[in-house]
Amino acid sequence: MMSTRLLTVTEAESRLSEIRQKIDAAAQKCGRSPLDIKLLAVSKTFPTQMIATYLGLGQLDFGESYIQEARDKASELAGNPIKPIWHFIGHLQSNKAKYAAHFVDVLHSLDSMSLASELNLRAAALGKKIKVYLQVNVSGENTKSGMKPDELPGFLDQLSGLPSLTPEGLMTMPPFNPDPEVSRPHFAALRDLRDKYAPQLPGLSMGMSGDFMVAIEEGATIVRVGTALFGQRD
Numbered sequence: 001m002m003s004t005r006l007l008t009v010t011e012a013e014s015r016l017s018e019i020r021q022k023i024d025a026a027a028q029k030c031g032r033s034p035l036d037i038k039l040l041a042v043s044k045t046f047p048t049q050m051i052a053t054y055l056g057l058g059q060l061d062f063g064e065s066y067i068q069e070a071r072d073k074a075s076e077l078a079g080n081p082i083k084p085i086w087h088f089i090g091h092l093q094s095n096k097a098k099y100a101a102h103f104v105d106v107l108h109s110l111d112s113m114s115l116a117s118e119l120n121l122r123a124a125a126l127g128k129k130i131k132v133y134l135q136v137n138v139s140g141e142n143t144k145s146g147m148k149p150d151e152l153p154g155f156l157d158q159l160s161g162l163p164s165l166t167p168e169g170l171m172t173m174p175p176f177n178p179d180p181e182v183s184r185p186h187f188a189a190l191r192d193l194r195d196k197y198a199p200q201l202p203g204l205s206m207g208m209s210g211d212f213m214v215a216i217e218e219g220a221t222i223v224r225v226g227t228a229l230f231g232q233r234d
């Protein structure tokens with residue numbers, strides 16, 4: 001399932017600078033500082049060697065979706081001189097929290113209280129804190145994971161009793177559509193939910209290869225870009 005084609009350092013460098021330029025342009029367009037927008041390189045299904053290439057180019061944040069694959073990559077890179085920051089963006093079952101706690105720095109897909117409690121316990125046992133984004137299903141599409149918007153206030157309340165989890169903000173993933181403008185209202189809805197229920201939380205994890213510029217215009221603080229950096233997934 002690993003994609004085989006490796007990018008050369010030069011190719012990787014030019015993709016990275018192209019994305020960074022687009023981030024700058026989108027930020028400029030709406031009067032935001034590009035420094036407030038983080039690029040998360042979504043490396044799922046791509047070989048560890050590609051992560052090492054991007055690490056060497058100064059890209060530190062990587063996103064993975066499958067726990068076993070993520071664990072393998074984290075252990076392969078454990079001795080790397082530059083340490084990656086691991087973000088987990090896929091659905092995580094509570095019974096896998098024990099694995100995630102060991103290496104995940106930021107979880108973008110927190111969507112159940114049982115996962116939150118389990119992760120909190122595991123992180124506490126390791127003496128670490130894990131940053132979390134609450135995944136919200138703003139579109140109401142029932143195939144997507146994420147909590148309902150009206151579950152947010154109660155969830156945030158309960159999270160305050162879990163000291164090893166540090167809430168950073170909200171995350172969403174709109175239904176796929178090739179037209180980025182179709183995603184815009186979903187991004188705006190997530191920002192409105194943040195402003196309404198969690199104004200103290202700075203983070204909005206939204207936007208992917210096809211729509212990150214629109215997401216930035218709607219307030220994204222971290223964009224999750226896979227294909228545009230690594231190529232097409234099989």
Ligand SMILES: *Cc1c(COP(=O)(O)O)cnc(C)c1O
Pocket residue numbers: 042044065089090173207208209210224225226227228
């Ligand atoms: C795969 C994935 C991405 C990256 O998608 P691209 O279209 O390849 O940029 C972003 N977010 C989540 C949650 C993903 O699963």
